[in-house]
Amino acid sequence: MNQFERLLSDAAEELYRQVHPNFIHGETLTSQVFEATKKDEGLLSVTRSSKSAAKGAFERFLAQKCRSVGVVAVTIAEVVQVGLSAYDDVQPHEPAHAVIDFNGISEGDARRTRKRLALMAQARGWRFRAVA
């Protein structure tokens, strides 16, 4: 499947993102939640709501020995609104895996984009939250 075919276009679809326990203070998320690392090569891992429930995404994430306190989400419409694209990216460990592509934008634009996405996700609220 080429990149064009993998492009996600359902504006209402939500993309889930895991929240590390150190990345929430009170009810405030750090914009680092939406930071793609060098290891990710600018592609931020998310999970598609059309293929998985938030709880299922959370459980599969923990099964990989990663840490999370819950799941927040942005929509594909919001991803497009901030000037980015999202692509389907099925992985053996996560069939609902997708990525938000941060490549090709400046460091400052990437930082502002992360902040905007974090604000949007916070405004939407938790899609799943582990019981403390």
Added chain:
Amino acid sequence: MTTDDTVFLAPILRGGRFDGHTVPVEVLADLAAYKDLVIEVARSLYLAKHPDRKRVPKGFEDSFRLTLKQIDRGSAIPVLVIERDPTGDLELEGVSEGSCQIYFDARDIIAECVQSVGDGHMPPERFPPGLLTSFNRFGRNLLADESIELAPNKQTQGVLYNPTVRRKLVLLQSKNYEKPLTLVGNVTKVDTDNATLILRTSNGTITASYPILMEGVIIEALKNHANDVRLSGMGLYDRNERLLRVTDINHVVQLDDAVSDTSADILARLGAMGDLRPGWLDGEGVGPDQATMNIASQILPDLIDREGLPAPAVFPTKDGSIQAEWQGMPWSIEVRFLPGGLRVTAVADNLVEGRDELISIEVSGQLTSELAAWLRPHLVASRRHL
């Protein structure tokens, strides 16, 4: 309405406090200092033009009347106009010829000097030697992120004048220069004869001169010397940014020693970050070192309890920094205490206009006040927006 032929300067004030198209009253003193600088340069030009004269004609200074006519929008643009004397009293020999041309010449030479030194060159030869220290008064109330574009009118692009350029100009001629400061400490001694006090801060003791009318407040602070005071005013610094003395005080506030619950929460959170091990972020990341923790633990409560700023959310970062975030609209701000505890960087992102403002500060006794001065206008602008 002003007419173009009388406009002397339409400086564009940019940065934090000017974003609301307003001019803080302190900055009016800078406009007055600019007027004095123009007169000094004009006097020097006059004497160079009239080598036969030892001094300028009587009434020379009074012949230059600069008035703040209006504040136009576009950040903040105070329009300064020359008042012409309809009675003809300004007909001083060699001064009023060519419609006060000597003052317009002085204005242009000042702008040329600012441009040249700002670009890393020496002042132009026609700038009167010996007057560089006069820049000390002009612009000393500007904060780190503020600037003045010295535009002769609204149609012409001007020359950028900011605290960095001002510092360069003054230090070309002087060993020291002044800038605003805020200090926290105890008043341990007062000399009422000389109107000075000794303030003990975490960085050592410093002598401060106070206005005589403030004596009552200062004596009160001495009586309560067990409690800290926050003192705002003007500091004299050397070229290595070492504070030499406080030259003026305009505000003294007695502080309560107690740490607020909000600060206690942040201190507890910072304490927990000390337990982070390498790989804490799903196999990546290092924890903050002790020096970084110490600085963040000192500065963040001070910003909240002493500077009165809202509490930030605080997070570790993958590279071992500690990041304080004030999320808002249009400004979303991150302050990073970098590993090693020697430097702090801050970035304010305007999420509406898609631009940013950055600052990098070495850790020193003035870090809290410098950070607060930089943060405050952005936080105020965001609160207003909300």
